Amino acid sequence: MSILVNNKIRVLVQGITGNEGLFHSQQMLYYHTNIVAGVSPGKGGDWVLDGKVPVFDTVKNAVEVTDANASVIFVPAKYAADAIFEAVDAGMELVVCITEGVPVMDMMRVKEYMRTRKTRLIGPNCPGVLVPGEVKVGIIPGNIAVPGNIGVVSRSGTLTYEVLYALKHANKGVSTCVGIGGDPIKGMNFVDVLEKFEADARTDCVILIGEIGGNDEELAAEFISRQMTKPVVAFIAGASAPPGKRMGHAGAIIEGSSGTAAEKIAILRSVGVKVADYPEQLAGMV
């Protein structure tokens, strides 16, 4: 068992003919992910990736023909919200939006619209989901993690890879890794993913990688104290970050006096979560 995705998932790639979309679709295929279709308006009828994947003009059309049930989005930021709406309206179960730089207003409208729909959204500005040795839906490098019993959930990209790699070197494996993304308004948050890990038979413990800004970690701590039976360890990036400055990620900013690393670390520790001083330390804590 894994969470959110498995090797039965039928993946559609929105923006498959762009550089990023094409490259990462190839990487997903190497990982034996079942990519059934691509969407690129104006290019319907083409085939890409050595003629393995058909391209459609619309998501609706692609779903009718291929029965795709999950979408990965690589389209440019200005079209990303529209791509999400399209995937939601076509009835996708899961949408992973890799695109970085989506306007906040667009994301608030997307979130509002999705309140009454069954589709789950991961991202935007995220690396997606990896089930080591089984399937990858997104851009997490496949070779840096091995299968195992540790669940990983993170707001970051390369910092997550770093932790996966350290785990691999310590001969520790991962059940599912979920990158939820670095934007302030996004799809699934820590609590949504922790809930899944708690219910997942293959996951025995969880690594949570947070960062400054917002209160996702605080909400996670509350959930952990109330409902988690599995141990959680954490790292929070940004202890040295100054207030009021955006640290790369749109969501990584200490606003006023709230959202600091110290605050998040303290609240996680208060509910029994062990917090690492630096990311490599995590591999020795699980």
Place this chain on the structure above:
Amino acid sequence: MKLHEYQSKNIYAKYNIPIPRGRIAASASEARRLCEELGGKVVIKAQVLVGGRGKAGGIRLVKTPEEAEEVTTQILSMKIKDLPVRKVLVDEAVSISKEIYLGITNDRTHQRPVLIASSAGGGDIEVVANQSPDKIAKLHIDPLLGMRDYQVRDIALSIDLPRQFWRQFGEIIYALWKIYIDCDATLAEINPLVITAENRLVALDAKIVLDENALFRHPDLADLRDIDGEEWAETQGRKFGVSFVKLDGRIGCMVNGAGLAMATMDIIKHLGDEPANFLDIGGGASSEKVAAAMRLILADTNVKAILINVFGGITRCDEVAKGLIAACEEVNPQVPIVARLVGTNEEKARMILEGTSLIYADSLVEGAEKAIALVRERQP
């Protein structure tokens, strides 16, 4: 992206939010002339992109043109939180009988826009929120539905606004909401919105913060960016597509990925030194980009060593190593550089860097320790 008060007020005026009569001045003589035009009693307001202008002495009430000239000379020679004042706004003075706070921003937790109002306007709204939260009224707005009339009444009632002002208050709220939407603002604020002695509502201050990610929709607003009002390195970073924030330490950092960049700064601090910057070079690491990033870091004379931390996932470490060497040849840095490259092809990268002046580190901890040791040799 923050807009200046005068820029924000220009936008407010277009949406018919009442503002004091006033104009921008870049010299004391101009301020003097504006004071004469406006009939004597005016407020001189420093235009800088930071809060706390009042406390720093950057907002002053004057009564005569002579005084306006003198005070403007003083304000234009000031630095507020390290930012030089280049312009002042000269506004006619308004007699105030009450100060209200009004703002619309994004609520991350509720993932919706939120309208915030308070009967205790004029000061720092965060302080009010902490000390007397009962004086703050908050109302979430459905971004698909927009602001509704009943919400305006709700908010007017909850800040005890006398009924005679409700109509005008509603017009201002609707205008502010429209500005927030039309400009893709992350904050549109009036603090204070005053009730004047003549029983009119006037926006004495204005603050708009724009969503950088939405500027592609607003070329006219993007043009309002005040390059002089921000730090040089941040402007340069934007130009080269790297994300840069200057800090006060002495160890320069170059990292791929924002989270990893923060973690790299954190470990330097954890080991007892201070990072000189946050720098995310993003995906890939071409020699051009690395060279640009290196120049940015070295422009800060406090920097005594550079720690490079790259995780090669899809990017291969050997290619990054080649990029680093090419960049070093071009920039010729005079400080030691510790490189820690981990992930795909890291062994090849190690071999490439062997015999060069770059110092290789296996782990993040080791990299940080080496950089700190090198700095302490030179500058204990």
